[in-house]
Amino acid sequence: MTPLLTLLYEGCRPQDARWALLGDTTMPYWDWTMLLVVFAYTAMQAALYYLPFGQVEHRGKDEDGQVLRYNINGLHAFVISSALLVGMWSGGVFQACRITGRIYSLVCACYVLSFLIATLLYLHSFKKQPFSQTGPLLRDFALGKDINHRVFGIDMKHFFMVRIGFMGWGMVITCYLLAEIEKDGRVSLPMLLVVTFQLLYIVEFLLDEASVLPTKEFTQDGIGFLMIQGEYIYIPFYSSTAAFFLLQRPVQISLPSVFLICLLYGAGFAIYYISNGQKNCFRKNPSDPAFAGLRTILSPSGQNLLVSGWFGWVRHPNYLGDIMMTWAWTLPCGFSSVLPYIPAVVCTNMLRERANEIEEACEEKHGEAWKEYCRRVPYQLLPNIY
Structure with missing residues (x-):
């Protein structure tokens, strides 16, 4: 996936010298700051999972016969996260260009963190299942050994699908829109259309967040590196390619x-x-x-x-x-x-x-x-x- 993203972003390279206002035109592949950004966002969403808002869904049972509990408050967490992002930007604490100008670094940081998390979940799964009962190592690592892996009461699959994938997508496109304002002093009509359409799609998903619980991906597929990487990289960055393209190559419509x-x-x-x-x-x-x-x-x-x-x-x-x-x-x-x-x-x-x-x-x-x-x-x- 990373080579494909590289192709996309290279094809979107800006032709306008004004892009220098957005920081690095060389798009560095690594920046430790971006790893801290991704880690901080993940930690914040883990904390927001415990918000006393929304509803609680009980679906299925774990290996011990305990009913599985899901906090359905993604929309509340998204509103708080978006308000915090826009508030920091309005107050001058945050500059969107510092993110959009280091997309390569951000993608690489997501890749590294998803690998580390997948490794920790894989090792944690041996508490339930002895090594002698597992399948091929690479397959188990890539596809996951557990379907309902929980850490501190948080269902990992639910967390990554909603909080990292869809909500991360919303954060990324918001940064693109804010970066265009920083660059041009306004929002272009094409960018407004793309961001509005995608935000409506994300909000609709969060309004009906519980609908993901009975899906095949949720009830049958394991949680491994491929799934975690997809939520960190594919959904937020690949899905927002149109907004990134317009940020660097504005068009008239x-x-x-x-x-x-x-x-x-x-x-x-x-x-x-x-x-x-x-x-x-x-x-x-x-x-x-x-x-x-x-x-x-x-x-x-x-x-x-x-x-x-x-x-x-x-x-x-x-x-x-x-x-x-x-x-x-x-x-x-x-x-x-x-x-x-x-x-x-x-x-x-x-x-x-x-x-x-x-x-x-x-x-x-x-x-x-x-x-x-x-x-x-x-x-x-x-x-x-x-």
Whole structure:
């Protein structure tokens, strides 16, 4: 992942001498200060995990039969973190350019810290499972040995997914926006679109934070180096490539283009939000009167499969909405370079592959009922196309 990030950032190199105002134009690969920044952010989020706000979810049990407890207060922690960041910037204590001008160092610091944390969690896992019962060392280190690894009452997977991945993404794009103000004295329309779209996506995720708990990634996958590195690097930096590109290569955008991009994002957001809401509510209470008019198929597993509503349109409408939003916050970059579009292409392919994985699992679980569903709803993502 790091070589790909290097390619992206090299392709975004500024052509404007004003960039010298932002500090290092050489983008140093290592700065001990950035390691302290990442460590401090991680420690702060660990402390905010114990905020007496939000709600508490109880899902599943650990090896000892104890019910697992999750603090669902990510939105509160995000508001506090964002207010602290903007407040320090407004008071002159913090300069966003000190972060954005050392992105290589920040990414490398995240890589180092994620490696150290993964190593500590791997060693800690031997308290539960003797070495003789483990699998290949490299595989266990990369993919993780435990699914529900907890330290001081904090579920590590939940912590890294929400506090480091999504909230870190929000912190990074906020720094890009503040750095543009430092550089140009204003916020450009393309940057405003990108940051607004991504912040709305992040806030929506945090509003429905508990929805991550029943997902396949959360309930079946281990927590190892690959997962931790992805939350420290892939989500915050790779996902924010469009904002970084605009910070260094500003573009102009016409009002008709703004309207069309907003329309694309709005439609994607509506599809994503409403279809996810329908899916989650149906899972919790299939007999809810709100679903009385929807057609279903009874599965041998005892569950019902929706074959109307959003999931009668395509089989994965939530992924379609996700893809539309990703392209909407990339289009403000214009077409002077292909580089800011790489994350959108990768995201589209990743969600397509994830849809295939889900369908394989559903066919194994639901058998003929799933085949009948696919017959009635023949398209995965795009009606009449794919």
